[in-house]
Amino acid sequence: MTQTSTLARGGADTSAPSRRSRKRTRRSGLSPKAVPYVLLLPGFLVIAVLLLYPMYQMVEMSFHKVGLRQIKAINPAPAEFVGLDNYESVLGSPLFWSSLRNTVIFALVTVALTLVLGTLVGVLLNKLGRKMSTFVVVGIMAAWATPPTAQAIVWKWLFDSDAGVANWMLNLLPDWLSQLLFGRSDWSGQPWFNDTSTLYFVLIVAVVWASFPFIAVSVLAGLKSIPSELYEAAKMDGSSAVSTFRRITFPLLKPVFSVLVVLSIIWDFKVFTQLYLLAGGTTNRDAFNLSLWSYAEAFGGSAPKLGLGAAIAVVLTVILLLITLVYVRQIVKTEDDIR
């Protein structure tokens, strides 16, 4: 690969081309050792100011009481240090447990469904002919490309109580089957967004719908990267389909899967836009997940509690960073270019 060869040759700070580097110095007056730092500086500053400093500030705010008076543009009042009070009220709140439950259950179910569906579709794409495969890929692109806002709105419309397609389809089921599966046969006017469990059901469908294409296309890319010689050799040795999958396909796709699992967990843990829109804002406290709860405390009411919101965000971030560590380890392991 070009990447590795470039690296093997080293960058400007290797000792070999000393004559050339002297030339460079003369031309631009910048020591070659300083070049990468100069190039990196603007980007690093942006990240530091817009991502790192706010993270530090978030932790700091979580120990303070921050309200409207503290965030005024003109001479804001100093924030009062309250120690662990915010965390105590987070952990003591019944909302914490309900939103943690919503977050975790939603993430587990969605990640599992997304991965299973995505993998199946990826395998299917690999088996389909070229034209059919392109056709399906373009189709699933449509789902993937739909902006989260539009996703939520479209699914809200599909599950509309009166004119939604979902209720119409459920009404199509033979009465006995509907009765057997759901204990009812008439779905006309069934509201989906009043009750937390049905709301989350729609949310899961919407998020799985939007995120399985990414898994499918990644799995397809992974499958395509496995050299066909391996399969031919396995066939020669009389390996069965199951053991070919277990011994060749799965081990070679394992790094892909672990990255996909972690990415999916992270994305589904912090789902916000779709939930916000499906739940219709921050009024339905029962439907909160950690993201939405944090937002609701900080911006939802007339008396914003930014410190409390920050404390919730810290809890969520800590959970996510723990999961991220697994991801980073995997990437560092597989990406020879990073070290």
Place this chain on the structure above:
Amino acid sequence: MSPLTRNKPGRVPPNAPRVVVLLFAVLPVRWRITPFKPWLARVSLNAAGVAVFLFAVFPVYWMVATAFKPNDQIFTTSFIPFPSPPSMDHVQRVFTKGVGELPIWQYLLNSAIVALSAVVLGAVFALLAATAVARFRFRFRTSFLILLLIVQMVPAEALLIPLFTMVKRIGLYDQLLGLIVINVGLTLPFSVWMLRTFVAAVPKELEEASWIDGAGRFTTFWRVLFPLVAPGLVATSIFAFITTWNEFVFALTLINDQGKYTMPVALKFFVGQRSTDWGGIMAASTLMTIPVLVFFLLVQRRMVSGLVAGAVKG
């Protein structure tokens, strides 16, 4: 696939369940070899492909279809697959009367301003940083790359509260500029991460040749590296554009003036304000989705390789 296909005719697989043994005794030999005939397998695979296609496309289709249906075909409990005849009423209304008494042009324009500015700014920073990590080895290089990975995972809601106070303090609240700056920050880590592979793929010999011919550092960068990285830069920028175009929570929190809403917030406002005007809502959603869909098809392949990083090796 059935395990039966893998076996020689007439031989019962070891440890086969009783049913299978029984089937082997009963079925004619020819069937045992190919219980699934090839054409049957092909047809069922293609049928599954069509099913996946329909599941993925139907909601998007339904959005577009609803946008073009007259109201009496929207608010009905029966299923009307196509708008017949298609009506331009909703699209027209969204463009003229619009959302909250402002034509939708305003929001599309705001979104375009924010997304394009953030992309152009971000591209400059990303290109410089990507060149640094792809072309040079230096202390903190690994740390910087790992930092890029980690900051991408921090939930936006976590940054929202401190950035909100920061933006308020420096007087950028309720201004598109504030949104632009924040979107540069949000998209930069991924842009650098994605772009660095494109920079690394440009053969170093070209730059060295340019050195030997006496070109300066800047000339080499601008005349040799930049044209070769340009396609990658376009792909990265398109990704950043999509992210910024779709960004919801910051636009929701940092903008108060309705005339400065971006599309996602305008849609949310629309839904809240006229929750029963599904035709108009779907017309607006369609308008918002079109640019993303077009861009998406252009860069789809590269996005996968960027996201899964080194895990998928081509």
